[in-house]
Amino acid sequence: MCKALAAPQPALAKFQKANMHIPDGYLSPSTCAVLYGASAPFWYTALQRVKKALATRLVPLLSVMAALSFVIMMFNLPLPGGTTGHAVGVGIATIILGPWASILAISIALAIQAVFFGDGGITTLGANCFNMAIVGSLVAYAVYRLAAGRAALTSSRRVAAAALAGYAAINASAFCAAVEFGIQPLFFKDPSGAPLYAPYPLSIAIPAMMMGHLTFAGLAELLLSAGVVAYFQRTNPALLKVTAPGNLAAEEEIAASPSMWRTVRPLWIGLALLLVLTPLGILAAGTAWGEWSARDFSNLQAREKMTLASKNTAPPGQPPRGLERLSRLWTAPFPQYAPSFVRRPAVGYALSAMFGSGAIILVSLIAGSLATRGKTGVRG
């Protein structure tokens, strides 16, 4: 009887669990390489920061926490309506360990799952770690800190913040995975036009992924984060200190060379803003006032736009002579800023990716500044 029940279990368990772990074959090797590359600096930074905070405790603490993340991923969580779902545990791991240790613990658990248990691919391990461990932990941290504010360790606001953090983290991860799936058919097709990897475009991949995560998987993560925080509030609130500002534990966790950070912070902010704003500038409709070309003066439509933009003052009939002379002198390599290739969807998506990375950098910056504010609050 027991055996008969157990037989379909691996297949079923795999089916339930695999929705977030991208297996080999769904992403092109170049996407995988890019995502390994994108994860590497986060792993490096996380390792340096955690090493500094934990010193010789690093090896045992990370080992057992990674083992725990692995076991948590196997839990079937009861959801409303009688179904069950799996959670990654990234929300609760971030709240208890802080974002950097959580990045490492979840990445190690994912590596063991991929290499030993065949859940999630080996070539896609970088992608899985990027989506779940890195984006998940950073989003969970930012949301938790923003939502929890300076509430007391045992306040119910922290439970709500944990719920939000878990929910936001898993959905951000799913969104990253959906974008990775969705750009595959755009870039990788065989000569007949058949997609080589994940076949669906963004317009299908995003809703398909998000539907499951905004509901079931998101709910599982939400219930786990909130439930465990509520449990610790009753039994051992000290465990929640790491991500709560105004205490020593939090200070140790985030004590990575602040002087260096202060020097490079403006650069990062600038880069993030540039990344976010550049595509917006290109995608925005219309031309900026004064950025007209000599040709626009003889074009009826362009003249109308110029009149409108200049508070109904009609432009001169002839282009200014200086402008005409200069425009003959120098032709930009990309006339009109947006040559035909920019109008192709592929570039549009690349720009969206730029926008996305800018947004992620901004989120981590906000998280970082929140952390610093918490620290100065203690000293001051």
Next chain:
Amino acid sequence: MNFLERTLASFLNALEHALRAEDLAKADGLLQRLDPRIKVIGILALIIAAATAHKLWVIGAVFAIALSLAASSRISVLLLGERVWFPVLLFTGIIALPAPFVIPGRVVWRLPGLGWPLTAQGLLSAGYLVTRVETAATLSVLLILTTPWTHVLKALRVLRVPVVIVVILGMAYRYIFLLLESAREMLESRRSRMVGELKGSERRRLAAASVGVLMSKTLQLSSDVYSAMLARGFRGEVYMLDDFHTAALDWMMLAVFAALAAVAFYCGR
């Protein structure tokens, strides 16, 4: 089956998988005899070859290579079917199912009644996805089933994975079983005290409390392990013994893997 039983079943499944892998790794077969470093590099090369191929028959050929490796390493087709092919087909098959109808291209058939067009490009892309995923999954399972975990870890050193990460991976793997056992006992004892069904909210509280207890136990465990390590003279540095020796068979198989992967790369362009 309620969530307690399901969770217990997935714990048992993981333990069973680990035990079976240990048994198979001891068997006398081709892959088992190879140096783990060469096995890791060779199988990784084949997985990348399958991932890069732009032709269906090349992916099929890599799959055939995986099958012959399985046969020469005493891994039964039945086990592969149960562990890999069926679950992968169930998951990826469902994902690939709408592709023939959704991907635009040359219409080869229309669904009777509904009139949905079935395109050649859609069928091909579903084929790419399913064969690629099956092939890569088969290859990675072969690596896992024929290599003890400690050897896989040591072999990671040739891929320049830092020593501290390799050590953490090794320790984490060891503690997974301790924690699985501890979680299993906890859930079993809870189940043995249960008469009738729990309400939804109670079930959720029970699940969250179980994870919470496990988490506290884990943090306690980490300080115990740390104290034990300090007592044995641990000062923060980690060393590994690389005690692998390559034989003629290893070099021959490395050449075979390299040749097969190169041919697959070349033909699959």
